[in-house]
Amino acid sequence: MALLTISGLRVSYGGVEALRGIDLRVDEGEIVSILGANGAGKSTALMAISGLTRPSAGEIIFDGKSLLKIRSHDVVSLGVAQSPEGRRVFGTMSVLENLCLGAFRIQDRNHIETTLEWIFDLFPRLRERKKQLAGTLSGGEQQMLAIGRALMARPRLLLLDEPSLGLAPLLVKSIFTTIRAINEQGVAILLVEQNARAALKLASRGYVLEVGKVALEDTAANLLANPSVREAYLGG
Amino acid sequence: MEQFFQQLFNGLAVGGIYALVALGYTMVYGVLKLINFAHGDLFTIGSYLGLTMLVSWNLSGLLPPFLGMLVVFVMVSLFVALIGWALERAAYRPLRNASRLSAVVSALGASIFFENAIMLVYGARVYVYPDFLRPDFVLNIFGVAIPAMRIIVITVTVALMFGLWGFIQRTKMGAAIRAVALDQGAARLMGINVDRVISLVFLIGPALGGAAGLLIGVYYGQIDFTMGWNYGLKAFTAAILGGIGNIPGAMLGGFLLGVTEAFAAAYIAVAWKDAVAFLALILILIIRPTGILGERTADKL
Numbered sequence: 001m002a003l004l005t006i007s008g009l010r011v012s013y014g015g016v017e018a019l020r021g022i023d024l025r026v027d028e029g030e031i032v033s034i035l036g037a038n039g040a041g042k043s044t045a046l047m048a049i050s051g052l053t054r055p056s057a058g059e060i061i062f063d064g065k066s067l068l069k070i071r072s073h074d075v076v077s078l079g080v081a082q083s084p085e086g087r088r089v090f091g092t093m094s095v096l097e098n099l100c101l102g103a104f105r106i107q108d109r110n111h112i113e114t115t116l117e118w119i120f121d122l123f124p125r126l127r128e129r130k131k132q133l134a135g136t137l138s139g140g141e142q143q144m145l146a147i148g149r150a151l152m153a154r155p156r157l158l159l160l161d162e163p164s165l166g167l168a169p170l171l172v173k174s175i176f177t178t179i180r181a182i183n184e185q186g187v188a189i190l191l192v193e194q195n196a197r198a199a200l201k202l203a204s205r206g207y208v209l210e211v212g213k214v215a216l217e218d219t220a221a222n223l224l225a226n227p228s229v230r231e232a233y234l235g236g
Numbered sequence: 237m238e239q240f241f242q243q244l245f246n247g248l249a250v251g252g253i254y255a256l257v258a259l260g261y262t263m264v265y266g267v268l269k270l271i272n273f274a275h276g277d278l279f280t281i282g283s284y285l286g287l288t289m290l291v292s293w294n295l296s297g298l299l300p301p302f303l304g305m306l307v308v309f310v311m312v313s314l315f316v317a318l319i320g321w322a323l324e325r326a327a328y329r330p331l332r333n334a335s336r337l338s339a340v341v342s343a344l345g346a347s348i349f350f351e352n353a354i355m356l357v358y359g360a361r362v363y364v365y366p367d368f369l370r371p372d373f374v375l376n377i378f379g380v381a382i383p384a385m386r387i388i389v390i391t392v393t394v395a396l397m398f399g400l401w402g403f404i405q406r407t408k409m410g411a412a413i414r415a416v417a418l419d420q421g422a423a424r425l426m427g428i429n430v431d432r433v434i435s436l437v438f439l440i441g442p443a444l445g446g447a448a449g450l451l452i453g454v455y456y457g458q459i460d461f462t463m464g465w466n467y468g469l470k471a472f473t474a475a476i477l478g479g480i481g482n483i484p485g486a487m488l489g490g491f492l493l494g495v496t497e498a499f500a501a502a503y504i505a506v507a508w509k510d511a512v513a514f515l516a517l518i519l520i521l522i523i524r525p526t527g528i529l530g531e532r533t534a535d536k537l
Contacts, residue, residue, distance in 0.1 A: 052421055076427035088422040090415050092531075101415055104408070105427035153427065 002061075003028045003188050004049070004080075004157055009058035011044050018044040020212035021058065026157060031179075031189045033199040033220065035233055036209035042192040043085045045209075046159045049190075050082045051075045062157065077105045081155035085162050085192075087146040091135025095126055098134050098145055102152030112152070119148040122178055140171040147178075157188045164195045176202055196233035200224045208233070241380040243502040244495060249386040249455065251494020252393030256448035257471030258478070258486035259400065260320075260441030266417035266481040267437050269336065273343040274323060276468015277350035278442045282316045282449025283459040284354060287363055296369065305369075312450045313443040320442025321435055329431070347464075354461040362460045365453045389455055396444060397487050403440075404483060413437060417481065473517050479530025488528060492516075 004026040011019040019041045026032045034042045047053045049060055051072030060067040067075055081102070090098050099119065103112045120127035123144040129137065134145055143163055150158055163179065164172040176198050183189050193199035200206055200220040208216035208229065216229065223229050257279050264272045289295050289308045296304035327346045331339045371384045404410040415423040416433045424430055452467065453459050474493045478485025493513055500512035520528060 050425055052424060071429075072424045073427050073429045076425065082425050084422065084425060088419055088425075090418045090422065092418065093411070093414060097411055100408075101411055101423075101426045101428075104412065149426070 001028045002026070003030075003063060004190070005059075005061045006045070006049070007059050007061075009045070009048060009055050009060065011041070011048055011053055011055045013053075018212055019048070019055070022207075022209070022212070022214050024207055024214070026188050026190050028156075029183070029186055029188055030205070031183050031191060031203045033191045033193060033196075033203035033206040034209060035193065035196045035199065035206060035223075035229075037232075039211075040209040041212045042209055043161055046082060046084070046161050046190070046192060049075075049080060049159060076153050076155070079154075079156035080159065081150035081153040081157075082159040083143075083146040083150040083161065083163065085165075087139075087142045089134040089137075089142050089145050089149070091133065093134055094131055095134055095137070095145055096130040098149050099126070099130075099152050102149035103154075105153065111154075115152055115154060119151055122151075122181060123148055140167050140175070143167060143175060144178075147175075147182075151182065151187075155187060157190065158182065159190050159192075161192045162194060163191070164193065164198065172198065196229075197224070238380055239502060241377075242382065243498045245382045245386045245390070247495030247498030248491060249389040249393075249494070250498065251474075251491035252390050252397075253448045253451050253455070253490075254467070254471045254474045254494050255487045255490025256393055256396060256444045256451075257467060258474040258490045259397070259483065260445040261472050261475040262478075262480055262483060262486040263413075263437050263441045265475070266483075267413065267434050268328065268339075270328065270339050271343065271472070272323075272328075272441075273340070273468070274327070274346035274350055275441065275445055276464035276466075276471070277347050277354070278316050278320055278323075278464075279445045279449040279452075279467055279471075280354055280459070280461060280464035281319060281350065282312050282446030283453040283463070284358055284363070284449075284461075285315055285446070286312045286450035286453050287365060287459065290369065291366060309447060309450060313447045316446025316449070317439040317443035320438045320445075323442075324435060324438035329434075351461060351464065358461065360461065362458055365457045365459070367457070369454050370457070385455060389451055392451065393448075396447065400440070400444070401483070409433075409436065470513070473513065476527055477517055477520055479527030482527070482529045482531070485527055485529035492528075 002025050006022060006024040009019050009022050010017060022045065034045065036042050044053060048055050049067065051067060051070060062078060062080055065078065090101065099116060103115065106112055125141055126144055126148055129141065134142065137145060147160065147163065163175050167175065172195065179189060180202060191199055191203060200223055203220045206218065206220050206223045207214050260275045261272060264270060286308055289311060295308050298304065299307060323346055327342045328339055331342055373384050374381045375384050375387055404413060412428045412433050413436065415426065415428060416430055420430050470493060474489035475486045477493060478489030496516050497509045497513045501509040504512060
């Protein structure tokens with residue numbers, strides 16, 4: 001069952017087309033990876049899904065509803081949350097405050113408490129540092145916070161933009177293990193990654209974006225074996 | 237020594253009023269990165285509305301004095317809050333995606349509009365708040381005679397600031413305001429309605445500004461339609477002094493400016509008080525360009 005369907009999506013920034021008509025699908029409970037070089041349009045696609053950039057053409061359907069008719073701040077209540085590129089945690093607010101903002105649209109206090117416990121179990125470091133200001137965390141901890149904050153909305157689809165960027169290899173491994181654990185709870189994940197090998201090991205399918213178009217679309221296993229993908233994104 | 241303490245309390249009273257107005261500038265700057273030049277005129281409107289309610293409607297005579305004053309206080313704040321909300325809708329929201337300069341010009345235009353509207357409605361003459369509103373007894377604090385009015389103004393301004401601080405730090409909407417000030421895009425990803433938060437800021441800031449206008453009317457007794465420019469400039473200075481965009485900074489800046497002025501007037505000469513106040517601003521900006529509590533960011537104004 002398709003949870004998210006994107007068709008013919010075009011986005012331009014002041015006359016320059018960042019996305020030139022892409023089609024993409026994420027099924028219920030699936031991990032899908034988007035690969036591509038800088039400027040290929042990966043982050044633009046995620047921002048368009050979250051409603052922060054408006055497409056010039058195309059359609060985004062989530063759970064049978066068009067997201068294009070929905071105001072950006074309402075997208076998250078439908079079940080789509082994002083951990084954006086560069087983490088964008090609220091630096092002068094505490095870890096706990098950041099997490100609570102993730103649950104901004106949830107009214108039920110018990111529900112928020114339960115989710116908070118789940119996130120502290122996924123990322124024990126956040127529990128230790130919940131009183132600390134987000135801006136004083138290390139890069140890895142900020143990444144955990146950004147993912148945890150997105151999960152506080154209890155999404156059915158989690159958009160992750162470059163979760164491994166700038167992290168030490170050991171930390172990358174642990175973040176990817178946690179992403180799998182999140183997925184095993186039934187959360188579908190659309191993962192944008194520079195670290196193509198790790199992303200494809202996690203995902204069931206992948207898309208390769210090149211200058212705003214889908215150049216290649218296949219199962220993760222096939223992409224890992226594909227010679228041109230190996231050369232361009234997996235270092236030969 | 238007696239004079240020192242009297243001037244200190246005088247400075248704190250005026251400074252508290254500056255601080256209330258400064259909060260309006262700083263909160264709007266925080267969420268929109270815009271100086272709301274019309275804010276000083278909202279303060280003036282507060283003064284005039286207070287006068288109308290107290291004198292023409294005689295609310296303080298119809299109700300018991302304390303209750304009457306409280307009702308006027310609340311009504312003035314609500315009224316000015318609504319004007320502030322409408323101002324954002326009419327003058328700033330349509331320009332949200334325009335260049336920052338357009339919004340600044342719109343703010344200046346709104347200021348001129350309000351100033352002239354007040355003049356058309358009330359006339360260009362100076363108005364005087366009735367004397368009976370000012371309690372004339374004097375409190376004896378540690379052997380220093382302090383007029384009760386100063387203590388009342390200080391208490392009211394400090395109470396409002398604590399209220400605001402609690403709201404910003406302890407409530408969900410307060411957290412949303414802080415989030416929007418830090419990163420609008422990330423705030424929207426959280427499901428925060430940024431437009432609604434901006435509207436809320438344009439209700440709170442003007443409510444405090446209107447309340448300050450009423451206080452200045454009661455405290456000094458004399459109001460005129462151009463005073464928003466003067467007090468607005470002082471409050472804006474206070475906001476910069478403390479670090480624009482920073483809420484505790486605006487409070488600190490207001491009190492500091494009020495006390496500096498009071499001491500300059502007492503120990504140098506009344507004519508020098510503005511000069512000394514601005515000299516203090518220049519000196520602090522040389523040492524700390526982002527203001528006393530301002531964060532070190534490259535992108536300010």
